[in-house]
Amino acid sequence: MYNTINGHTKILGIIGDPVEHSLSPQIHNTICKELELNYVYVPFKVASEGLEKTVEGFKAIGITGFNVTIPHKNHIIKYLDEVSDEAVLMGAVNTVKNVNGRLFGYNTDGNGFIKSLKSRDVSVKDKNIVIMGAGGSVRGISVKMAMEDAKSITILNRTLEKAQEICDIINDNIGNVCRSASLDMFTLEQHSKSCDILINTTPVGMAPYIHECPVEHLDFLTSDTVVCDLIYNPEETVFLSKAKERGCKIINGWGMLLFQAVASFQIWTDKKVNSQLIEILQKVNKK
């Protein structure tokens, strides 16, 4: 019996702080219900000082797997038995699978982003990509885009060293495709007027500050540029609205969240999430 908790129910979950806002429980419990699987996905608010004990407890109760969000994506690594090469390069784990008491770490954020682009018929192969911001999310998505043969990745950030740090990791380990520059309107225009994909990863414009925008204008863009925002609340940021006015295809962060969740679920259960179920999941954030 699915979504009825009984003696056979397997546990999945997410640890983070804060975790109350997370949409992952809705996404994963919908997958369990639709696939008629006897799993339950629970949010656990875990402060930094409680991380080690939580991991021990999870092992003790034989949890099937769990997601990891801010602020634990990096610190979790030292408590894991094995970490995928990709997650090591990304410096972060967002998915842990328990196999007979051994914990394996993965990162599905970059994969989720690539899949969200693919679902809108956008490929990063041979593309010139410009990213605004150089936070935790950028290391994941830019490592994956470099692995998927992006032609160039330019990371623009207020704090230049953080952008350069990510470039060094990519250039040293994957291929010499990444460069950094400071984030200002002049540099943005220089780098993005002929780019294929422009991505905002700064939190500027996220609810409740929905009237804010990380750029003054996007008048330099042509309609050939695909413009993404990792923010999914609001659905259309001011940044994306400005890009839409230029005639650009726009993609918000919901697909990334959804597809990283699907990738995590597949790691834990080996179950396939088909396109019909993806359609159902697309509406989870509208409930």
Ligand code: NAP
């Ligand atoms: P983060 O680690 O805090 O990094 C934020 C980045 O934005 C930093 O590079 C920071 O620059 C820059 N920034 C912050 N405020 C700025 C401002 N006022 N002007 C210019 N730059 C500014 O955050 P993150 O984890 O990378 O997340 C970034 C965004 O992506 C958030 O909105 C988050 O909700 C979203 N996100 C979405 C998904 C998804 O699945 N859709 C997944 C992960 C994250 P400095 O380095 O100079 O401080």
